[in-house]
Structures are given as structure tokens and as C-alpha cells.
Amino acid sequence: MNVMRNSAAAAATAILQRDLLLAYRRPGEWLQPLAFFAIVTVLFPLALDPEAARLRQLAPAALWVSLLLASLLALDFLYREDARDGTLEQYVLSGQPFTALLLAKTATHWLLTGLPLALFGPLAAISLGAPPQAAPGIFVALLLGSVTLSLLGSIGAGLTLGVRRGGALLSLLVLPLAMPVLVFGARATALAIAGDDASGALYLLAAMGVLSLTLAPLAAAAAVRISLE
Amino acid sequence: MNVMRNSAAAAATAILQRDLLLAYRRPGEWLQPLAFFAIVTVLFPLALDPEAARLRQLAPAALWVSLLLASLLALDFLYREDARDGTLEQYVLSGQPFTALLLAKTATHWLLTGLPLALFGPLAAISLGAPPQAAPGIFVALLLGSVTLSLLGSIGAGLTLGVRRGGALLSLLVLPLAMPVLVFGARATALAIAGDDASGALYLLAAMGVLSLTLAPLAAAAAVRISLE
Amino acid sequence: MLEVSNLHLWRGDRHLLRGVNFTLFSGQVLQLLWPNGTGKTTLLRAIAGFLHAEEGELRWQGRRIDADRDAFHWDVAYLGHETALKGDLTAFENLRYACAMRSPVTAERLRVTLVDVGLAHSDPAQPVRSFSAGQQRRVALARLSLWNAKLWLLDEPAANLDSAGQQLLASLLLAHVRRGGMAILATHHAIALPDADCRQWQLPQEVV
Amino acid sequence: MLEVSNLHLWRGDRHLLRGVNFTLFSGQVLQLLWPNGTGKTTLLRAIAGFLHAEEGELRWQGRRIDADRDAFHWDVAYLGHETALKGDLTAFENLRYACAMRSPVTAERLRVTLVDVGLAHSDPAQPVRSFSAGQQRRVALARLSLWNAKLWLLDEPAANLDSAGQQLLASLLLAHVRRGGMAILATHHAIALPDADCRQWQLPQEVV
Amino acid sequence: MSEFLDMSGYGAYVWSAYAIAIGGLVLNVWMARRQQRRAVQEARRRLAMQEQS
Amino acid sequence: MNWVWFHRFGSPPYFYRFAGRWAPWFLGIAVLLLLVGLYGGLVAAPVDYFQSDAYRIIYVHVPSAYLSLMTYTWMAIAAAVGLIWRIKIAHAVAASCAPAGATFTAVSLITGMIWGQPTWGTYWAWDPRIVSQLFVLFFFLGYIGLRGAIEDRDRADRASAVLAIVGVVNVPIVHFSVDWWNSLHQAPTLLRSDGPSMPMSMAWPLLVMIAAYTFYFLAIMLMRARAEVMRRERGGAWLREVLAREAT
């Protein structure tokens, strides 16, 4: 029974592919956060008197709060289905590094939530009155911020996995961790809208992204492993 | 085998009681909307520079966005668990009117989501700088709006149950139905905060509530029944 | 009396059952022993009314079942692959709420039934989620026996049950039949029911 | 070689297994026939490493399994009450992704295996969700046979299978054992494995 | 004495802050003791259950 | 290195006895120090030139604020020890830190709010220090909530340990929030590299209060950890023995 063993990268890629295929077969699940994001950005101008100057000031807050909430919304699904049908156990038993496999799942989450939101965000900001030149800055900020949010969220999702309907707990746990991302993300966005140099805040966002990319997968893997007991 | 048969009201009450007991066993569930309220009200000021006047203008949008999100989150769970463990089929087979039983479930959803939000909403608004006199108006607006959102949500939840591919997408169609509620709700809230007369918007909200109370349960029951095939 | 005549059932594009005919009288048991994927679950669900049959007729006590679904459903108990138990409730609570949907039952009776199905020794506060697979099945059997339904539709009722559990199931079925009830079971190991009017149906093509 | 010595397992406050001891050699099968709720699933999950045993020792090929979990897990295949299949994928896709996590397998081999487990005639585009319970089990068996694991841990593998399916399971087990594999099964109907070194364990208190 | 209580006009602030602080301290002691009592009760029940089975 | 003490603490009977012996002493010392500190803060310390008597809130606000962060740190350390070496006692200690920590945090928030009214003219401001401290409270509540939500005790221990370790990043955020974002809140006056910038007559009651709170925390932690250890014990001779003694 001496068989070739697939590399960890191959295994992780397979999970990524499979999850993307599943998402393609069930578009409702990942369209929901997007729809929510769209509704929020539409709602803001409606809920306020449409005064361009004021709206523009609100744009950073609206964007980042809805980004955070939208990724929280999707996080609840991150591992839950795999836990329910026993797939998560099979990951453990595959003999592949668990961290890598879970990172693939987080990557899917980001591809389906963070990336579309980052692409859509500048559009929403412009509709809220931001100048078109601000778009690249906003895009980069959302891109970097959403990576960190997905990674932080993966820890929370892992911790609340054993908990039925852990949604509230999930947000309670992730929120404090996400605060710096939110603050600097909103600051970068505000600077970009004002036409100022946002690179300081963007570097900070990038640093947070790198930091969480190295640490969060470990914590998430530990959390999920515990939930399987 | 001639046994007494419980009335439809008794059956619906039993479901309500059971669901409340389940929620009590899993406090995460009913804390969820509150957590979201807390988060949104904390996040908005953080993402902005703290200037009271601007915060107050944001309050209506913040409140209604989090109400919508909380309903959306809970919506997903409304029937899913019952569908998965076969309880939904037992409702059908109980020989009791299905619409009444599902209405009991929607009522639980509202009791655990809408009501706490309506109670805590005014507090959140005040912390965002709304005057305390606005509290009653905000409370009534949230109360009425949340009923409608719960009922609309029950249709969406029924539709997402369907295993067929389109089912999930259909739920996105229900989301826009919530738009009028959000718009008038936010308007009523803004008027209440400004100290103006909000009764016009409140009447509209009430009308929407009554309309959905008569139609939504039928639509939801039909949607759920189809999903069982 | 349940009459099934010329029932055709489709799943997706597959014409699964091509004309099922049988009649079940009070006190009778029908065991479906068909192979995997031949439509046992489909048939049971169609009889329960979850699936709409485009062709064929189902009659209960002489009346078409779609004429008065609620009356028919009151007479039916269905136990599928899923046990329809709430994992966060105890066994007792599960039974209580399940009965409240149909007819009033005293707490004493619930407790006695739990003992009858062999769950006497467990911690009364233990949530059903932490029960073993067989213990969960037993709770579902307890519920079945409390419902006083005339027609039992059981999909692999012996799954997860140990040999004592299988005897328990047989004795529940016997008692049900003696009271004039009837039952249709889908199963892969025929359940021995001595002295009962019990037919075994090996293949869907067969005529019973 | 799997050595289990003096294993104690708790569920909640219940001291479920009080000192389990056995050794399983290459080519051996152990069938757990314990009654409901006595800890079969618990034991299998503990061996698979999902449960931490505070007391007792598990050794695989002479080494403690917590010394190198990944190496042990590579040798283990577990099939529980849940089939770990994705309902939205086809049988073929399910197998493909499940194998990609372990070792490369050609598409041809996947197709042959699906035919072997009796799923030849189904629509290749049919999602697993619409498979019957027994058909889903068969997909899980196909996956098991593709994984080339040395130690099989099977929790009620015969559930939902018709008699042909049970023969299929037996033949898979025989082939596995002939290749030098070993297996522990939890089941309520002992599976007949002629010519295999197969022990049946009736009660947890017994010594095997 | 009343001057002391007045705290040069800030009495309400100072005393409420101190009251809340002390209240928090007392609350914790009370909760810790209650927890100990409960743990003992629970342990008794557990032992009784084990002896039963 | 002598690891004997480490293993001794790892043994439930030893720890139970140790905690039972020392908790009352620590509590007694805390009460004494508290009385001294209260006298010092309310009576002995001079009136502040700028804030008049309102500044006396410092003697309850600052100790609870410090202790909230200290408790958090200890909780994370204990959790890490429990997670890495699978020591039950460490988990019991971590679990015992959370309720006390939550109260300290809540008290520091409330007293801060009360103090804010006379000094900043508002009870609540969306200030980084205040908000990050609010998040520390959320974190304690989340920790307690996660523990409560997971039924299996061993799993609850380990899951909440991961949370505590991850959440420890909050401590520097709270502490440095004043420097990183421009804040309404006081910059460090006591804990700074060039020594306290407060006259000794005002500083000594504060130091005494901080000491009192620290002893108090130790006492509460030991009392709770004792109960937690008992909860984790599944039987065995010493539990029987302890229970027999508790009855009297």
C-alpha cells in the first residue's frame, strides 16, 4: 500500500476549487452579503437628506461598517456546513497540515466576500459623493482590510463552531479584534476621498494583514480542532 | 383510538413555547440582534471623527441597517433547523393548519429579534446623540418596522429552503421588498430625532405591517410546502 | 383502509415507480424490502403527502386523501431518516412538545413511555444531542407510540437499533396492529412479526 | 499494529469506557457489537484522535499516536454516521475532491470504482443530495476503497445498505484485509467475513 | 462632616464612583462564594450519581 | 531548574488546599489596605488645584483600570499554560479571572464616565481609550459567553483559552491608545518611564489602593479557582474527603 501522497498545496487547492464550485452551484449564499452591502449603501442616502457634502463625509463609515457586517454575515457559514456533514473530520484525517486546509477555506471566504466588496466599494463611495480619483485608494484600503477581516473572522468562526447559532458570539469575539482595521481603514478612505496621501494608513493596514496572515490561521486551526472533540 | 385533538392555537402555542425554550438554552440566538445593535452603534462613531451633530444624523440609518441585518441573519435560521431535522415534515403531518404553525415560528423570530431591537434602539439612538424625547417615536417605528421585516423574512426563509438552484436567488428578491420599510422607518426615526411629527411615516409603517401580516404567512407556508417535495 | 392504485412517481427525470397498486387493511403490515434507490422513501413520502403524484390515486378510508389532507394527516405518523428531535431539549421535553402538536398527554405517561423504550437510566437533564444514535431512535419510537396514529409510515425504523431495540420495535408494531393500526415499513432486514398479518414486498415490480 | 491499552473515556460526567484493551494486527478485523449507548462511536472517535483520552494509551505501529498525528491520520480512514459528502456535487466530483486531499487518482479509476459500488446506472450529473440513503452510503464506500488507508474505522457501515450492498461491503473488507489492512467496525448485525481473521466483541465488559 | 460629604460640590460624582467601586468588590466576593457553594452541591450530585450506577 | 512546585500546583488536592488556606489571608490584607487607601484618598490627600475634589475618583478609577488589564494578561498566560501543557488547574485559574476582570473593567468604565462629566463636560465620548476599554469589556463577556455556550468542560476550557490568547492584543491597544490616537484621556501619569508625575502626597494612596486591588484579585481568583477545580474533578478519594469536610 505504498501510494503517492499529494502535497499540502495540492490538497488546499482542491478544497479551494471545490468550495468555489459549490458557491457556483449555490449562488444565494455568497450573493447575500453583496446584496446586503448594496442595500446599505443605497439606504444611507435615502435615510439622510441627500446633501452631497455630508454624504461624502459619511462614506468611509458606511463603507467600513457594511464591509465588517457583510463579512460577519458570511463568516457564519465558513466552517459550519463542513462541520455538519463530517467533512471537517475528514480534513483532520487526511494527514495534511490542517492549517493549510483551513487557510484555503478562509481564502474562499475572502474571494467570495472581500474581493467583490472591494471591487464594489469604490462604486458605492462614488455614489455617496466621493470623487472618482479616490477610487484606487478606496479599493486598496478595502482589499487590505477585508483580508484581515476574513482572517480574524476565521478565528471567531472556529471558536463558535461548537456553539449552535454562534452568530452573536462570533460578532462579539471578532469585533474587538477588528477595531484597528476599521479605524485605519476608515481613516485611509477618508484621506483618499479628501484627496490627501493615504499611504501611511494603507501601510498600517498592510502590516495588519501580514500579521494576521501569519498568526490567524494557526489560531483558527487550533480552534476548529478543539471544536471537533 | 379515539383521542382528543389539540386545537390549532394549542399547537401553535406549543411551537412558540418550544422555540423560546430553545432560545433560552442557546442564549446566543436572542443576544445576536442586541450584539449587532451594540456593534453598529459603536462602530459608526469609531469610523467617523466623533462629532456629535454628525453622529445624530447618522443614527436613523445606523439603526435601520442593523435591524435589517439582524433580521437577515435570523431569517436564515428560521426554518432551516426544522427542515434539517425533519420537524417541518412533522408540522405538516400534525393535521394542524400549517399557516398557523409557521406563523408561530415567525412570531418567535420577532419576539427574539424585533422586540429586543425595538427596546434597545432608542438607547442606541440616544448614545449617538438623539434627544431623549425622541425615544417613544423611535421605539414605535422600530416595533412596526420589525414586524414587517420578520414577516417578509419568513417568505425569504421559506424560499431559501428549496433545494433547487433558483430558490436561493429568489430570496434576493425578497430583500428589495424590505426597502420601503427601511426608507419609511428611517424617515420616521429622523423626524422623531429632529423633534418633528412622525405620525405620517408611522401610519405607513403600520399599514405595511398589517398588509404583510395578512399576506406573508400564506406566501411563507406555500414556499415551505414546496420545499418539502 | 389505505388504497393505492396505479401510482406513478417521478424523481427529476426518472420515472421511478410505474404503477404501484396495493390495499392495506386495518391490522396489516406491509414491509418494503426493495433494493437501494428503487423508491421506498419516495413511495412513503408520496403516501404521507409530501410528494405530489401526477398519476394514480391514494384513498384513505375510501376518500381521496387530497380531499381532506388535514384529516388524513391526523391519522398518519411518519418516521423518516431524520428523527425530528431537537438536540437542545431533553428526551422528555421533546416528547412533550411533539405531543402538544397533536393530543394532550400527561407527563406521567411520557415518563412511562421513556422507560418502556429503554431510556430509564439516562440523566433526565441530558440533551438529546448527546444521546447515541440508537438512543435518539428510541426517543423517536417513544414519540411514535404516543401519537395514536392509525397509519404508521416508517422508513428504516430499525436503523441504529441494537437487538433489544429491534425487539422493542417489533413489540411496538405488534401492539399497534392489535389495536387495529396499520403500518408500512421500508427496511433491509425483514422484521419478524409472528401472529401479525404481515406481507413482505421484495421488488417494486412484484405484485402484492 | 494498533495497540489500545487501558483506555478510559468520559462523556460529560459519565465514565463510559473503563479500561479498554486490545491489539489489532495486520489482516485482522474487530467487530464491536455492543448495545446502544455503550460507547462504540465514542471508542472509534477516540482512536481516530477526535477525543482526547485522559487515561490510557494508543499506539500505532509501536509509536504513540499523539507523537506524530499526521502520519497516523494518513493511515486511517474513518466513516461515521455522517457521510461527509457534499450534496451539491455529483458522486464523481465528491470522489475527486476527497481523493485530491490524499493521493492522486485517475478519473478512470474513479469511474470504475463508482461502477464497482453499483452506481453505474445513475445520471452522471445527478447531485448527491438527490441520491437515496443507500446510494449515498455507496459513494462513501467508494471513497473508502480509494483512500488506501491501512486502518479502517467504520461506524455502522451497513446502515441503509440493501443485501447486495452488504455483500459489497463484505467484499471490500475482505479485499482490504487481504492487502494487509485492518478494520474496526461498530455494527448491530455482525458482518460475515469467511476466511478472515475476524473477532466479534459482544459487550464492552468482555475481554477480547 | 457635611463639608466632607459635599466634596466641594463634587459629592455626587465622588460618592457615586466610590459606591460603584465598592459595590463591585462586594459583588465579586458574593459571587465567588455562591460559586463555591454550587460547586459543592454539584460535586455531591455527581458522586451520588456515580455511586448509583 | 526545579519543576516540583510546578507539578505540585498541577495536582488538584494540593491546589485546593493551597487556595483554601491563602484566599482568606489575601482577602484580609486587601480589606486592610483598602481601608488605609480609602482614608488616604478621601481624607489625607490634598485637594487638587485644577480639579478640586473631583480628582479623588482617581483612587477607584485607576486601580480598577489597571487591574482590568492585569487580569486580562494573567488570564491569557494561564490559558496558554493550560493549552500547551494540558494542565487543568491553569484552565481553572483562567476561568476564574474572567468574572473579576469583567467587573474591574465595568467599574473602570463607569467611574471613568462619572469622572468625565466634571472634567470633560460629558459622560461619554467616542474616544479611543474609552472605546478600546469598552471592547475589553466585550472581550471578557465574550469569553464568559463562549465558556457558557460550550457544554463539554474540556472543550470549553480549550476553546476559551484560544480566545484569551488571541485577545491579549487588546491590552497594548488599550494601554497605548492614548499615544497612538490623539485622545481626550489622561496621558500616563503613574506608569511612565521617567517616574510618576504626581506629588507623593497624592500618589501614595493610589499605590496603596492598587496594592489592595491586587490582593483582592488574588483572593477572588483563588476562591473561584477552588470551585472550578472541584467542578473539574470527576470523583476520587480526595473529593469525597473534601465534601465530607464541607458538610460540617
Ligand code: HEM
Ligand atoms: C469612560 C471613561 C474612561 C475610561 C473607559 C477610562 C479608562 C482607563 C484605563 C483603561 C486606564 C488604564 C490605562 C493603562 O493602564 O494604561 C485609565 C487610566 C487613567 N485614567 Fe481613565 N478612563 C476614563 C475616564 C477618565 C477620566 C474622565 C479621567 C480624568 C480626567 C481619567 C483619568 C485617568 C488617569 C489619571 C489614569 C492613570 C493613567 C496612568 O497613570 O497611566 N480617566 N483609564
Ligand SMILES: Nc1ncnc2c1ncn2[C@@H]1O[C@H](COP(=O)(O)OP(=O)(O)OP(=O)(O)O)[C@@H](O)[C@H]1O
Ligand atoms: N432529481 C433526480 N434526478 C434523477 N434521479 C433522482 C432524482 N432524485 C432522486 N432520484 C433517484 O430516485 C431514487 C430515490 O429513491 P429513494 O430515496 O426512494 O430510494 P430508497 O428505496 O429509499 O433507497 P434506500 O434503500 O437507499 O433508502 C434514487 O435512485 C435516486 O437516485
Ligand SMILES: Nc1ncnc2c1ncn2[C@@H]1O[C@H](COP(=O)(O)OP(=O)(O)OP(=O)(O)O)[C@@H](O)[C@H]1O
Ligand atoms: N454530555 C453527556 N453527558 C452524559 N452522557 C453522555 C454525554 N454525551 C454522551 N453521553 C452518553 O454517552 C454514550 C455515548 O455513546 P456512543 O454514542 O458512543 O454509543 P454507541 O455505542 O455508538 O451507541 P449506538 O449504538 O446507539 O450508536 C451514550 O450513552 C450517551 O447517552
Ligand SMILES: [Mg+2]
Ligand atoms: Mg430510503
Ligand SMILES: [Mg+2]
Ligand atoms: Mg454510535
